[in-house]
Amino acid sequence: MRRIFMAAALPFALLGLGSSASAGNGNGLPAGHKDKSVCTKSTSPATAGCDAKIVTLADGVTPFATSGPSGYGPADLQSAYNLAGLSGGATVAIVDAYANPNVVSDLAAYRSWYGLPACGSGCFTVVNQNGATSPLPSGNTGWGQEIDLDVDMVSAICPTCKILLVEANSNSLTDLGTAVNRAYAMGASAISNSYGTSGEFRGETSYDSYYNHPGVAVTASSGDNGYGIEWPAASSHVVAVGGTSLSRASNSRGWTESAWSGAGSGCSTYYAKLSWQNVNTGCSNRAEADVSAVADPNTGVSVYDSYGSSGGANWYVFGGTSVASPIIASVFALSGNTSGYPATFLYGNPSGLNDVTTGTNGNCVSNLRKRTSGSPQLCTAGPGWDGPTGLGTPNGIGSF
Numbered sequence: 001m002r003r004i005f006m007a008a009a010l011p012f013a014l015l016g017l018g019s020s021a022s023a024g025n026g027n028g029l030p031a032g033h034k035d036k037s038v039c040t041k042s043t044s045p046a047t048a049g050c051d052a053k054i055v056t057l058a059d060g061v062t063p064f065a066t067s068g069p070s071g072y073g074p075a076d077l078q079s080a081y082n083l084a085g086l087s088g089g090a091t092v093a094i095v096d097a098y099a100n101p102n103v104v105s106d107l108a109a110y111r112s113w114y115g116l117p118a119c120g121s122g123c124f125t126v127v128n129q130n131g132a133t134s135p136l137p138s139g140n141t142g143w144g145q146e147i148d149l150d151v152d153m154v155s156a157i158c159p160t161c162k163i164l165l166v167e168a169n170s171n172s173l174t175d176l177g178t179a180v181n182r183a184y185a186m187g188a189s190a191i192s193n194s195y196g197t198s199g200e201f202r203g204e205t206s207y208d209s210y211y212n213h214p215g216v217a218v219t220a221s222s223g224d225n226g227y228g229i230e231w232p233a234a235s236s237h238v239v240a241v242g243g244t245s246l247s248r249a250s251n252s253r254g255w256t257e258s259a260w261s262g263a264g265s266g267c268s269t270y271y272a273k274l275s276w277q278n279v280n281t282g283c284s285n286r287a288e289a290d291v292s293a294v295a296d297p298n299t300g301v302s303v304y305d306s307y308g309s310s311g312g313a314n315w316y317v318f319g320g321t322s323v324a325s326p327i328i329a330s331v332f333a334l335s336g337n338t339s340g341y342p343a344t345f346l347y348g349n350p351s352g353l354n355d356v357t358t359g360t361n362g363n364c365v366s367n368l369r370k371r372t373s374g375s376p377q378l379c380t381a382g383p384g385w386d387g388p389t390g391l392g393t394p395n396g397i398g399s400f
Contacts, residue, residue, distance in 0.1 A: 028070035032058030035297035035319060037224065038142040038308075039171075045201030047171050050096065050146040051194050051221040052322035053262075053297045065313040069302035072246070072294070074114050074156035077301070077327065080246055080255045081293070081354075081394040083157060083334065090333040091162040092154045093183035093191040094326060097171035099137045100144030102307040103151060107163075109314070110152045110304040116159040124151075126165045129179040131186060137169050141308050148305040149318050150194055150326045156301070157330035164188055171195070177210025180218070189338065190217040192329035193238070194322035196230035200269050204231045212237040217332035217342040217400075221321035222289045223264025227362030227379040227387070233288050234268040239343045240288035241328045242388050243295025243321045244356055257393055258381065259359030260296040263321060265289055265378055265387025266364070276344040279385040282375020289390035290343050292356065293324035328394070335400035345400055346391055352398030356381050356389040 034056050041049030055064045055071075064070070078084040100106070103126065111119060128136050147165065154163050164186060168179040176195065183191045191213070197204070211218050211232050220233040222242045233240040243263035249256035267283035274286065281287035294301065297319025306314045332342055346353070364379035364387070378387040385391050394400070 029055060029317065030057055030064055033064060034058065034060040036060060038145045041198045043198055045197060045203065046173050048173060048176060048195040048197050049171065050143055050322055051196060051224050051320045052146045052149050052318055053224055053320040054145065055297050055300060055317040055319070063316055065309065065311065066315045067313050069113070069315050071300045071302035071317040073302050074116060074159065077156050081331070082396040083331065083394065086334050086397065087160040088158055088334045088336065089160060089162065090189035090336065091164050091187055092158065092326070092330050092333045093164040093166060093188035094147070094150040094154065095166050095168065095176060095179045095183055095191060095193050096143055096147045096150065096195070097168045097176060098140035098143040099167045100147040100307050101139050103147055103165065106148050106304050106306055107151050107155065111155055113304070116155055119163070122162060124163045126167065127182070129166060129168045129175055129182055131182050137167050143171070144307040145305050146194060146322055148307070149303045149322055150192060152303050153301065153323060153326040154330050157327050158334050161330060161333050173207050177207055180210050184213045184216055188216060190219065190329035190333045192326040193218070193220045193232060194325045196221060196223050196233055198230065200229055200231055200234055204234070205270055208235055208237060211235050214340055215338050217329055219325045219329045221325040224262045224320045225264060226262055227266060227364045228264055229266035229268060229288060230264055233264065234271055234286060236271045236274050236286045237341065239328060240290045240390070241321060241324045242289030242292035242390050243324050244292050244389055244393060245296035245359065246294040246299045253354070257354065257356045259356060259361055259386070259388035261359070261361050263289070263292065263295055263361045263388040265361055267378060276341065276347050278347055281385060282377050287378065287387065289387065291328055291346050291353065291391055292389040292393050293327040295319055295321045295324045331394045331397060332400050335397040337400060342400070349399045350391045352395055353392030354395045355383060355392045357383050359388065361388040
């Protein structure tokens with residue numbers, strides 16, 4: 001029998017938190033702060049690492065941990081992407097490797113702090129890659145932080161959506177792909193994958209069937225190492241999600257964005273360009289990204305994580321395209337579109353997106369280190385499509 005986890009809101013006194021959330025982002029970060037990846041990416045082509053980055057102190061090692069949020073919260077993200085007041089009851093699936101044994105209580109803490117609806121019966125389900133609630137995989141701190149980040153972002157964008165967390169036995173592509181198939185079989189409307197390989201590799205197309213689910217928005221983060229492509233974001237069956245730097249601004253939107261220097265992008269070696277990518281990418285094959293959202297740790301999001309905590313201060317600031325992937329999956333869930341390959345909606349109606357026109361993620365014309373070269377638009381933001389940000393960021397659900 002499948003067990004449903006009930007993540008009821010916890011009283012603030014029990015959480016050791018205050019009664020109101022910190023607003024804004026960036027000003028509260030420590031002087032000289034840096035960031036680091038929470039997962040190590042293996043050079044083995046058959047494994048993936050998560051794309052989450054955590055803000056650290058100036059030493060680049062010690063996580064910046066506080067007793068209350070310092071990054072963007074739900075109201076900020078909903079405002080930035082014109083999603084305030086929208087709701088939906090679709091299921092957003094999160095696929096990650098290994099387990100976070102504290103995820104139920106951590107999610108409850110996040111939602112309670114921000115005054116989001118308590119995640120009652122049927123709201124949050126945690127299963128292994130076979131669809132069973134027991135046994136769950138072994139715990140892993142890095143992937144556990146990724147898990148908390150992912151479920152918090154779904155809650156922030158679509159507080160009324162159901163969340164299905166499928167924990168793969170390991171970070172092998174076979175186990176992760178099996179978990180994606182499980183999420184599809186369990187009725188998810190959108191499936192977020194905040195991980196990728198260290199680059200493209202010969203034979204990657206043999207894993208493609210795991211991500212080929214028409215009618216379901218399968219999103220994949222584009223990577224955190226600047227210009228260069230990773231898989232599964234390279235697949236023509238997923239929505240490749242890039243990253244931006246998001247800041248408040250004195251304009252009609254109230255926000256401004258530029259391409260994040262760490263966002264992955266590029267031209268696939270193994271996937272042909274499909275007809276729905278009907279824009280000039282400067283590339284004859286499949287190009288990424290398709291769409292984007294905030295990913296810069298310097299303008300990062302608040303995440304509650306007790307599993308990786310070492311001193312009881314459980315609020316962290318996270319970035320990476322791992323932030324952007326569940327955000328975009330949740331926007332698709334809000335839209336209710338359930339036909340074809342969801343990426344086609346974006347290219348068919350890009351006017352419903354915020355076009356990001358500044359910033360770069362590297363030198364794509366001559367990048368000898370990564371042995372890649374291509375058109376400048378593969379790494380430099382400008383009007384229309386570009387590699388780091390795709391067609392842009394959500395401005396409501398019209399393009400989804």
